[in-house]
Amino acid sequence: MTDPALDAEALRERAVASLITARDRTTLLTACVEEPDLTAQHSPLMSPLVWDLAHIGNQEEQWLLRAVAGHEAIRPEIDGLYDAFEHPRAERPGLPLLPPQEARRYAAEVRGRALDVLEGAAFHGSRLTEAGFAFGMIAQHEQQHDETMLITHQLRRGPRVLTAPDPEPVPLFTGPSEVLVPGGPFTMGTSHEPWALDNERPAHRREVAPFRIDTTPVTNAAYQAFIEDGGYDEPRWWTADGWAHIRRGSLTAPLFWHRDGGQWLRRRFGVTEAVPPDEPVLHVCWYEADAYARWAGRRLPTEAEWEKAARHDPAGDRSTRYPWGDADPGPEHANLGQRHLRPAPAGSYPAGESPLGVRQLIGDVWEWTASDFLPYPGFRAFPYKEYSEVFFGPGHKVLRGGSFAVDPVACRGTFRNWDLPVRRQIFSGFRTARSEAV
Incomplete structure (x- = not known):
């Protein structure tokens, strides 16, 4: 005892x-x-x-x-x-x-x-x-x-004032591009994590059909292919609201990107640098993530799909706290806590992968999902309505997983973030999914 x-x-x-x-x-x-x-x-x-x-x-x-x-x-x-x-x-x-x-x-x-x-x-x-x-x-x-x-x-405009070491370089990821997540029920949310916030509660069973999800977040190189194929000029990839938004703002690439001749450059914390092809794409809004997924013949995962890919351990039919298990995050698991000022290359942190083999579900970039921010069955606001309840509805989309800027105390397999679909100053990226034929 x-x-x-x-x-x-x-x-x-x-x-x-x-x-x-x-x-x-x-x-x-x-x-x-x-x-x-x-x-x-x-x-x-x-x-x-x-x-x-x-x-x-x-x-x-x-x-x-x-x-x-x-x-x-x-x-x-x-x-x-x-x-x-x-x-x-x-x-x-x-x-x-x-x-x-x-x-x-x-x-x-x-x-x-x-x-x-x-x-x-x-x-x-x-x-x-x-x-x-x-x-x-x-x-x-x-x-x-x-x-x-x-x-x-x-x-902020001006010279660099923040520094941090870059993530360790890793060999180019050559593993499978996607992972099959089997259908069936799983436990979503939590009733036991002591510091979980109200929108993560309560734990409940959720049925998810089989689907396939990207092994890693979508990279800059993959997103550049969408740009070069005229993705920002083709309305069929965009929702009506998304098309209106990018036309109104004259958007042609992720925030902080610009083209210099034949090269894409980006501004990152006061430094201009070449866009690294193997990093997860960063600073895209929900509309951009959704359009890329359509262009690729795929879709954004739902929030329930994302959490099942991140937490479900089929061997024990249980949901873990993190993709790698129940242990608190260590530097071998994920890129968190402003330890670096950029995402790690796609395929990093094999120790942090889920039992199904999905990588970088925690840290690096917040991942847009297809889902609106809504309460779980049995939700109760605590300790005040303004933390979650006032944001529920179709106006906000859910992001999951955290970014390099998130501290481990504010990042769990159940943690839910949300924002307007136009927002891209946040450290947001995404991965795609597709339904599995049954």
Whole structure:
């Protein structure tokens, strides 16, 4: 029988480590530029970096200090400024935001008090504190904003300020191009992962017909073939909304790509470089992913198909936490945590493949699916409707798997991301599927 005290101490250590890892990354992303870059809005799609910084602190104060510990508010007058639903991103530069040094001091003060709360926390008594959920939620929230800030860095014009080693080179992948996923039921979602968010719950059985799915994400070289074949000029590959969108925006290639003579180049974190052919394609919207799949005679996988390919272990008829099993991600499994500033070549991380042989389902690029973002049967919003419920419906498409910019704490086989089908500043790619004749 497990000692509850030992369980609590392990949870406390995990929560502390997750919060510290997130704050170290926030510091890196906000200390590498001067104050004008922190307060500027680098794209109307994104907040100024200084807004994210104080918003991180404000959410931590509201949930860990006020909701969990019952403390009085430190800065109640700023709650509205950092309410993501009260002020659209395009308006945030005009708000009376905390200046950088004050935002840093505020976030640091909140963190110091939150760690004091965590030191004496009891991980039971309410859904919010059970298994340290509130602490895990806040660590995930900060890491999600760290990914958002990394997107802002990619959109920012100017010299490179972030560096990281490239992924290890690997031989060109020569394995099978697709994998058969057998039909039948599997368990989708989770009811037991302690830090899983509301939209991942509850676990439920889902029936999936047999299908084939790409072994790796679609590469830049494969996507270039679509471009060279006139993919952006042929309306039959596009939905009506997609065709209208690319015509309106004069889109001819993924975001940050441009052609120089006969060569495709891209801008990546302040550096212009040749587009690497064997990397998964990045910065494409749902409409582009869907059009490529049609051009290739295939389709995007549904969300249920994606999760079955990622989690189903046919040997035990069970769903694992990750494609490789139940162990937490290690550097041998996936490209996560901003360890690199680019996807790894297609076919990397054989230790991270699923039991069926599908690779890179976790990390590298978020993968668009065919599915709208909808609740699971039995869904209950927790701890607030604005995390998931307000986004449900046909307006948002589901992305799965995480990217190189996602921290392991915010990435699981059940983790669900969503965005508008026009979005491509995000670290998004895709893989394709096809139905298996029966």
